[in-house]
Amino acid sequence: MSDAAVSPAVTEDQAALSTPFVKCLVRLIRAQESYCLWEGKSDATLLADFIVTRRKRRAMPGMGYPDPDVLWRLDMFYTAVGLAIAERFRPVTSPIMEMKPERPSGPCFSGPGGWSFCPDVHRFGFETLRKLAEAGTKLVDDATAAIEAYRDVAPA
Template sequence: MPHEPVGPAVHGDGEALASPFVKCLLRLIRTQDSFGLWEGHSDAELLAEFIITKQQQRAVPFGGDPDPDALWRLDMFYTAVALAIEERSGVSTSPTIEMKPVGASGGWAFCRDVHRFGFETFRKLAEAGTKLVDDATAAIEA
């Protein structure tokens, strides 16, 4: 089944859930559900873990290893970016850094506040992913 390419950034949360990047992220998340536990969940419910308010971010302690959920969010987001770039450009892509707990990852030197990775709204999630995809495909096409 062909998927629509990632398009321009969206402006509302309802539109954000329908954006091509978010649809790509949702496909990726749903492929992780090998036991069917998320089948009855709405798209908004599946993406709820990516929504972190400023108050929630401030409550997250900075020291120590990042929460496995934060690492999962980071991995899913950037894997979806790579997948969307590949769908739009036809060029094979993949994320280049795998984040791991216990300080085993060189990626931490580049990713500040991994503990707090998330977005305030669905719109901001869609805009961030779409911008990365747009920038990368523009660079590929240049």
């Protein structure tokens, strides 16, 4: 197979799958699985639900409550950000996020159904694996820059 036969999207996906953040996300997803259903699946297959193309996004309703799978993916993404930060600096980090549509409360929620602070959370995803890798890496890089800037405060 010649180099010209490999599409740019394939090499772009391979590059995204090799980033430290995506590797951390894949490890986290594999660690969550307890029935060996994902054992033979590729990393790209495991991350397929994180990819929400424009066509998929348009097909989704404008508003709505996120299903548990979307909330799980959102949780996995931000937990992977915390773990990637911990891999760099070894502080214990975890996302402070819990989204429950049953009990709207506080200033972040408004309206009878809640969720108005992020009306399209049910559309959580990224256009490509590269964009997933870039978004996660940017969050990790920003957090580590803040930790380096404020070394005395970070352990507190």
